[in-house]
Amino acid sequence: MEKQPRLLCSVLSVQRRPYEVILNCAILAWKETQTTKKHTGRGIYGAVKAGSYYVPMCEIISVQEKDDESPSENSGKWQKVPQSPVDSCQHAFTVSYVERTRQHCWRCSEVTFHCPELALCLLWVQTIREQLALLTNRPKHLLVYINPFGGKQRGKQIYDHKVTPIFSQASISTDVIVTEHPNHARDHLKTEADLMKYDGVVCVGGDGMFSEIVHGLVSRTQRDEGVDENSMKDTLVSCRLRIGIIPAGSTDCICYATVGSNDPVTSALHIVVGDSQSMDVCSVHDSDTFLRYSVSLLGYGFYGDVLTDSERKRWMGPARYDISGVKTFLSHRYYEGTVSFLPAEGNSGTPRDKFQCRSGCNICRGSSSDKLVSKDENNLPDAERQDDWTVIRGKFLAINAASMSCACPRSPKGLSPAAHLADGTTDLILVRKCSRLDFLRHLLRHTNKDDQFDHSFVEVYRVRQFHFTPRYQDCDSEVDLRESGVGSKRFLSQICREHKACGCIQAQSNWNCDGEILPHSAIQVRVHCQLISLFARGIEEQSVFEDPYALCAI
Ligand SMILES: CCCCCCCCCCCCC/C=C/[C@@H](O)[C@H](COP(=O)(O)O)NC(=O)CCCCC
Ligand SMILES: Nc1ncnc2c1ncn2[C@@H]1O[C@H](COP(=O)(O)OP(=O)(O)O)[C@@H](O)[C@H]1O
Numbered sequence: 001m002e003k004q005p006r007l008l009c010s011v012l013s014v015q016r017r018p019y020e021v022i023l024n025c026a027i028l029a030w031k032e033t034q035t036t037k038k039h040t041g042r043g044i045y046g047a048v049k050a051g052s053y054y055v056p057m058c059e060i061i062s063v064q065e066k067d068d069e070s071p072s073e074n075s076g077k078w079q080k081v082p083q084s085p086v087d088s089c090q091h092a093f094t095v096s097y098v099e100r101t102r103q104h105c106w107r108c109s110e111v112t113f114h115c116p117e118l119a120l121c122l123l124w125v126q127t128i129r130e131q132l133a134l135l136t137n138r139p140k141h142l143l144v145y146i147n148p149f150g151g152k153q154r155g156k157q158i159y160d161h162k163v164t165p166i167f168s169q170a171s172i173s174t175d176v177i178v179t180e181h182p183n184h185a186r187d188h189l190k191t192e193a194d195l196m197k198y199d200g201v202v203c204v205g206g207d208g209m210f211s212e213i214v215h216g217l218v219s220r221t222q223r224d225e226g227v228d229e230n231s232m233k234d235t236l237v238s239c240r241l242r243i244g245i246i247p248a249g250s251t252d253c254i255c256y257a258t259v260g261s262n263d264p265v266t267s268a269l270h271i272v273v274g275d276s277q278s279m280d281v282c283s284v285h286d287s288d289t290f291l292r293y294s295v296s297l298l299g300y301g302f303y304g305d306v307l308t309d310s311e312r313k314r315w316m317g318p319a320r321y322d323i324s325g326v327k328t329f330l331s332h333r334y335y336e337g338t339v340s341f342l343p344a345e346g347n348s349g350t351p352r353d354k355f356q357c358r359s360g361c362n363i364c365r366g367s368s369s370d371k372l373v374s375k376d377e378n379n380l381p382d383a384e385r386q387d388d389w390t391v392i393r394g395k396f397l398a399i400n401a402a403s404m405s406c407a408c409p410r411s412p413k414g415l416s417p418a419a420h421l422a423d424g425t426t427d428l429i430l431v432r433k434c435s436r437l438d439f440l441r442h443l444l445r446h447t448n449k450d451d452q453f454d455h456s457f458v459e460v461y462r463v464r465q466f467h468f469t470p471r472y473q474d475c476d477s478e479v480d481l482r483e484s485g486v487g488s489k490r491f492l493s494q495i496c497r498e499h500k501a502c503g504c505i506q507a508q509s510n511w512n513c514d515g516e517i518l519p520h521s522a523i524q525v526r527v528h529c530q531l532i533s534l535f536a537r538g539i540e541e542q543s544v545f546e547d548p549y550a551l552c553a554i
């Protein structure tokens with residue numbers, strides 16, 4: 001760490017032991033100074049090795065003056081007569097800071113420094129506050145939307161009990177809206193909210209609720225900037241406001257994949273310290289009609305069918321996905337169609353890479369300069385790479401586009417473990433028709449450490465754009481369904497009318513678009529590099545986590 005000039009340096013006491021406490025603009029450090037007297041039985045006193053600690057300024061949450069007569073410090077029945085400067089410390093201040101615990105979870109921890117004089121105590125408090133005020137990336141005023149019906153319907157409780165105290169401690173003020181119906185948050189952001197008042201928007205809920213916020217903010221930004229969302233060719237304008245996610249949904253994939261956990265306190269602390277993580281957003285069109293945005297999973301076939309079935313079981317809460325997952329797996333439906341895509345080239349890596357997108361990812365950082373026009377290594381804009389499109393026809397059990405890993409508690413490394421949060425690409429995973437047993441093997445690899453792409457029936461490509469067209473696109477065309485096991489040649493129009501009753505194949509699936517059903521089959525998708533930002537920093541390397549630097553021996 002670069003040496004910074006000291007702002008303050010004093011001997012203060014922590015738990016009745018003297019520490020040399022140093023403040024510079026990057027860290028607060030405290031190092032034990034006293035040579036503790038130990039009686040050896042022979043009249044000799046020895047020195048105990050001093051402990052040193054530091055916390056980065058950017059991870060200090062707040063500083064408060066403290067009444068020194070706290071019961072924890074002076075709980076005895078009698079008061080000791082002060083004999084040394086340490087014993088006479090009457091004034092104190094408490095610093096709250098981020099502490100890393102297990103599995104990428106953060107907690108709020110505190111340390112109290114006792115000072116011999118009031119003036120010194122006030123000087124410390126004021127200087128730390130001044131340093132915190134220089135951290136301009138921290139939000140001061142937030143707009144919060146709570147979905148009271150997401151996940152286990154505990155959104156409001158989670159916010160009131162776990163998040164509000166942390167925001168108050170960090171002096172963050174909030175306007176809170178508890179949503180009353182689907183799309184309440186989206187429409188409020190799109191048309192009513194006075195966004196200039198806020199430094200960020202927070203959603204309390206699951207991926208569906210996050211999707212509402214993204215739609216509200218992105219659409220509002222395009223409208224304000226005069227960008228036509230219906231035009232696939234238009235470059236979208238990035239949103240000014242960062243989004244915070246307090247996980248209170250069923251899958252919480254976006255929170256899990258950007259923070260490393262689905263813990264509300266951790267997410268609240270990432271908001272407080274003003275973290276920032278850019279994210280790609282896919283726009284989904286049907287010809288010249290804008291349909292939706294997606295930041296995590298666009299899934300046709302298996303994941304589309306799971307979602308469609310699970311919506312009817314919403315009353316079950318998160319367990320609906322397990323029931324619908326098994327049911328959809330047993331139905332073993334496949335869908336025919338054509339996938340065409342524009343591969344990502346240059347330094348974008350591949351979905352089979354062994355390294356994963358982590359906090360400060362170099363690949364994502366490198367992509368930010370290309371963000372306005374997506375180009376390949378020969379510097380050709382996507383629009384001029386018409387010859388580079390690849391076309392694949394087939395029968396698919398699943399077509400998944402993962403714009404990020406899609407890691408979640410059900411699948412800790414995600415659908416595409418090497419996908420990047422902010423590289424301007426999505427990983428297109430094609431699972432061709434195969435036996436039930438093979439498909440099960442593939443699905444189970446989402447839940448363990450084995451490579452889910454290492455199957456002959458699975459292909460994966462890193463792409464900037466893709467199109468999907470189902471084979472049976474409209475009900476007037478004559479099709480041959482013998483291969484589909486239906487028997488003889490028929491008209492699809494008949495099948496569309498009859499398949500529900502007769503149990504024959506369903507010609508089309510729906511897209512699962514970040515957990516929302518998109519009742520379209522033919523779509524065109526384009527990735528917009530780093531269109532939004534989250535109050536997150538990406539998943540920290542395990543080494544940072546196992547050897548926490550927020551409070552560590554130095
Ligand atoms: C028969 C055994 C199947 C085992 C498959 C396990 C694989 C699980 C991978 C899950 C990846 C999920 C990607 C994220 C999707 C979410 O956006 C979406 C909505 O979340 P939320 O709004 O919080 O409810 N969740 C889903 O689509 C659930 C998919 C579950 C599939 C079993
Ligand atoms: N007040 C509300 N009543 C009903 N549905 C709502 C409300 N607010 C938001 N929603 C919708 O609930 C759906 C699921 O929300 P989400 O928070 O993602 O929970 P889950 O993870 O359980 O699916 C989203 O489609 C969202 O639009």
Ligand SMILES: [Ca+2]
Pocket residue numbers: 280402403404419420421422423424425426
């Ligand atoms: Ca990406």
